[in-house]
Amino acid sequence: MKKTPERIEKLAAEYVLGSLRGPARRRFERWMMESGAARREVWYWEQKLGSLSDRVEEVQPPRRVWEGINQRLWPQQAAPQRGESGRRGGLWLLGGWSAMATAAVLVLAVVLLQQPAPEAFRVMTGAIVEENVADPLWLVTEADHQRELSLRPVAARAAEQGKDYELWVLPDSGPAISLGVVPVGEVYRVTLDEATRQALLESQTLAITLEPKGGSPTGVATGPVLYVTRLYEL
Amino acid sequence: MATYEVDQDHLLRLLAAVAQQDRRAFEVLYEKMSSRMFGLCLKLCGQQDLAEEALQDSFVRIWHHAGEYHQDRGAPQSWMLSIARYRTLDLIRARKVRQGGGEATPEALHDERPGPLDESLMVSGAAALNGCLEELSDSQRDSILLSYYRCLTHEELATALDTPIGTVKSWIRRGLMALKRCLER
Numbered sequence: 001m002k003k004t005p006e007r008i009e010k011l012a013a014e015y016v017l018g019s020l021r022g023p024a025r026r027r028f029e030r031w032m033m034e035s036g037a038a039r040r041e042v043w044y045w046e047q048k049l050g051s052l053s054d055r056v057e058e059v060q061p062p063r064r065v066w067e068g069i070n071q072r073l074w075p076q077q078a079a080p081q082r083g084e085s086g087r088r089g090g091l092w093l094l095g096g097w098s099a100m101a102t103a104a105v106l107v108l109a110v111v112l113l114q115q116p117a118p119e120a121f122r123v124m125t126g127a128i129v130e131e132n133v134a135d136p137l138w139l140v141t142e143a144d145h146q147r148e149l150s151l152r153p154v155a156a157r158a159a160e161q162g163k164d165y166e167l168w169v170l171p172d173s174g175p176a177i178s179l180g181v182v183p184v185g186e187v188y189r190v191t192l193d194e195a196t197r198q199a200l201l202e203s204q205t206l207a208i209t210l211e212p213k214g215g216s217p218t219g220v221a222t223g224p225v226l227y228v229t230r231l232y233e234l
Numbered sequence: 235m236a237t238y239e240v241d242q243d244h245l246l247r248l249l250a251a252v253a254q255q256d257r258r259a260f261e262v263l264y265e266k267m268s269s270r271m272f273g274l275c276l277k278l279c280g281q282q283d284l285a286e287e288a289l290q291d292s293f294v295r296i297w298h299h300a301g302e303y304h305q306d307r308g309a310p311q312s313w314m315l316s317i318a319r320y321r322t323l324d325l326i327r328a329r330k331v332r333q334g335g336g337e338a339t340p341e342a343l344h345d346e347r348p349g350p351l352d353e354s355l356m357v358s359g360a361a362a363l364n365g366c367l368e369e370l371s372d373s374q375r376d377s378i379l380l381s382y383y384r385c386l387t388h389e390e391l392a393t394a395l396d397t398p399i400g401t402v403k404s405w406i407r408r409g410l411m412a413l414k415r416c417l418e419r
Contacts, residue, residue, distance in 0.1 A: 006374050008413070009411070009414070010407060010410070013409065013410040013411070013414070014407070014410065016316075016379065016407065017381050017382055017406070017410065018319075018323050018381055018382070018385055019381045019386075019388060019391075019406055021327070021387055021388075040306070042306060043306055043307050045310060046307065046313075046316045047307075047308035047312050048363065048413075048414075048417055049382060050308060050312035050315055051312075051321060051363060052363070052379075052382055052383070053274050053312075053315040053316075054311070054312075054315070056270075056273045056274045056277045056383075058270050058272075058273045059269060059272050059273040059274050060267040060268075060272070060287065061268050061269065061272035061285075061289055064286070065268070065272070065286050065289050065290050066264060066268070068290045068291050069264070069293045069294060069297075070291070072282060073294060073297055074292050078257065084240055089419075113238060133282060153323060160255070169323070210298075222299075224294055224328075
């Protein structure tokens with residue numbers, strides 16, 4: 001579909017209003033990644049229609065919301081027991097990932113997965129892009145070996161001091177599967193075992209969390225989910 | 235009713251501090267904005283648990299992305315309210331998908347709120363857009379406000395307003411463009 005100014009104008013308004021749904025909404029999110037004009041149009045409507053939000057009556061949220069935020073951002077400090085914190089982090093990861101696609105973070109990396117012969121190649125693409133960063137954070141390029149997934153950093157910056165990025169497969173059900181700590185300065189290749197490969201083929205969803213240096217000490221995500229990316233089959 | 239004036243410069247300074255991982259500033263930001271954002275989440279979805287989840291997600295997101303705020307995105311408050319609104323929309327959709335289908339049924343539209351939209355919101359909404367909503371036809375204005383405040387899909391709107399979906403789509407599309415022309419005058 002042509003990205004004419006008229007189409008951008010119309011779609012941006014419906015995107016912000018929320019009436020643009022489903023594949024059309026995702027398609028427009030990809031436009032936003034490619035087009036500054038589309039982003040500016042969205043910001044225009046966010047401000048204009050945002051004035052409708054100003055008029056909504058304030059309601060004091062219960063205390064547990066703030067506690068939940070602390071628990072998620074700083075689980076080590078907020079959790080009563082260390083053992084609990086990891087598990088809670090993992091639960092939130094599963095419960096909260098499903099619709100992380102929001103305006104601020106869009107995804108643009110490419111993940112290529114090769115099925116073992118004799119099945120046809122199955123190639124999936126996705127993306128990890130941060131808004132206002134022209135290049136994707138990570139690009140995933142085709143790996144030579146079967147069952148290998150590789151992430152190539154483009155605009156990704158090092159994690160804050162004492163932290164690492166950890167890559168996960170989010171299966172349709174069950175706990176997230178760690179794919180290890182992602183180095184920022186070099187291509188990261190990881191070989192998927194059969195169960196992990198199957199889980200990724202089904203859910204087509206990856207996540208990156210912020211973890212202590214060296215990755216989650218417990219094997220389940222403890223830090224906040226920074227990016228969730230949905231892969232698309234090519 | 236909401237108090238409309240929040241010191242945007244103060245919010246800006248808080249966001250800048252949060253971008254530097256200042257947890258105290260984050261707490262103040264929460265104190266300043268959480269009631270406003272929570273009110274919006276609740277208004278949009280009409281469900282306490284979903285609104286709480288949306289607010290929590292929004293502040294986690296703000297902690298990680300405060301550095302991405304810039305003034306082209308509008309006032310800090312508008313940026314934060316957008317985050318809360320999109321997150322609530324996402325959760326509403328995810329829940330509809332989980333409940334199967336997401337097709338509009340009269341039952342699905344039923345909620346506890348007075349409706350279709352309370353009068354005060356209509357009035358203040360219109361004032362917020364410089365009176366431009368007044369220039370739209372009633373059906374254009376109502377369908378836009380219902381989409382905005384109730385997060386109704388085209389299908390749900392068609393059901394709620396007992397009107398063919400094509401007509402509803404065109405009300406919204408034409409209404410939004412008329413709104414823009416008016417706002418740009």
